[in-house]
Amino acid sequence: MTDVAAAPLRILHLEDSDLDAELIEAELDRLGLRVRIGRVMDRDAFAVEACPGRHDLILADYVLPTFDGISALGIAREQCPDIPFVFCSGTLGEDVAVEALKNGAVDYVTKQRLDRLPRTVLRALAEARARDEKRAAEAALQALNRTLEARVEERTRELADANNALQAQIVERERVEEALRLAQRLEAVGQLTSGVxxxxxxxxxxxxxxxxxxxxxxxxxxxxxxxxxxxxxxxxxxxxxxxxxxxSRRQRLEPTPVSLNRTVASMRDLLQSSIGGAVRIETTLQAGLWPALVDATQIELVILNLAINARDAMAVGGLLTIETANVAVTGRPTRPEQPQPGDYVMVSVSDTGSGMPPEVLARAFEPFFTTKEVGKGSGLGLAQVYGFVKQSGGGIRIDTVPGEGTSIKVYLPRVDGDDADAPPASAPADCARTHPPGSKPALLVVDDDAGVREVTATRLVEAGYGVREAASGLQALAALEADPCVDLVVVDFAMPGMNGADTAAEIRKRWPQVPVLFVTGYADTAALTQVGAVGVDSIVQKPFQDGELERKVASTLAARPIAQLRLVSGRDRSA
CATH class of the missing domain: 1.10.287 (Helix Hairpins)
Structure with a gap:
């Protein structure tokens, strides 16, 4: 083995995916060592490179277009048996992994858990070095036994010391691994207790x-x-x-005729701000689209949810396409989530991401099933979409190709009647007339929990304010679109879908004259400070202490500059 402290670590990497190779190389940078990687993609190139003394470690994918990892392992065992061989693959099942280890691989890492790669590499190198050292020690001992039997006792003692040191390393490694497992369990418990x-x-x-x-x-x-x-x-x-x-740290629907074209168009800015600038958004909206019978707020949440999932599937950016169409389904469904025969309004969200392998597609709608890292997703997103769409009388279809992308088509029941595409006239809101001087300050209370929202609204009504309510961030934005004459928005920080921070950011962008007061059940206020909650007077902790909510509402309103009488339009929001 090469002395990794003095020379670069030489790695032979068998991988056909440029993206996976880049991700793996990024993880190898975490070793803190100089690393020289020789990448090959086929049998001939691998056979040439797999020579004794040329590399310190072999990393290999399991499935390649014209080659496979087991064959590569066989070549390595024949040509350079002393070089440690580690599988790094996204398709390595438990049975295959066991067979690979039996055939001589020292370890394996799944591409879904690349964070284990540096630790696995270091362990493989340490074991190989220990094996080489032990082999060298045994050879030296045999040579000395042939020539100097008088030194047998001394050399035996040195070998025993080396063996003891190796055993100590093994014990220490097991201790570190157990500590890591405990830390992971504590992290999972912490996430659970935070939600509880x-x-x-x-x-x-x-x-x-x-x-x-x-x-x-x-x-x-x-x-x-x-x-x-x-x-x-x-x-x-x-x-x-x-x-x-x-x-640490079932739903009531109000289906109405909705123009999905107008819904998609109105969400363009929100979607772009939610998924970031690395993802380009394109829309293909069918003219003469039938109106859909659906809950307007929930379909917005569905589109937002699918867009965020699509973003997460595109690790280095890409293209997100939202399409609407009139669709007549004639075939019988082959899966429970697919629509029954009939006429539907379809909205699809497509990405150019990683796609889904068959085993993931088979479980895509299972609650709590997720392929994301711990803490990156609850596994409830597609399950919630499925429940909403089926409750609305529609269906879903997923078309996906691993490595190319995914398209999720949502089918919603159509409404018989005129086209709903023509936008309604947007009359300006005269706040000076609807909210004259001396009238009650108008507050908008936003909270997804109906009980908490009722308590908050009741306290504020009893304190002399005029109160409107919204059950989600998107409902709050729709309420402000309909009537922007609001003196203060009181918003819960932790809400599903569009949380309080997202809602506040969108309000500040569209209606910068409207202040926001956050309500939270979390003890740590650092996240709130990061989204613009300046000081404790901008945050009210739940459960409410005596008078705290009323006092901070009054303080926020008093600190708001006196605005001149203004005419506010739903489309022109300049103050």
């Missing part, structure tokens, strides 16, 4: 808010005492969720 704590804070907000409301109506001392006990229990629950956070 958020949900419990929503529940406690409802409980604490209603206790406060009841306290104004109950006059008996005994009733007040019981309410006090309940309030204390709620506060202890809040403390418990705070400790959890310190340790």
């Amino acid at each position: 704590a958020h949900d419990f804070n929503n529940l406690l907000t409802v409980i604490a808010g209603n206790i406060e409301f009841l306290g104004r109506e109950v006059s008996s001392e005994r009733g007040q005492r019981r309410l006090g006990m309940m309030k204390g229990a709620a506060e202890r629950g809040a403390n418990l969720t705070a400790q959890l956070l310190a340790f």
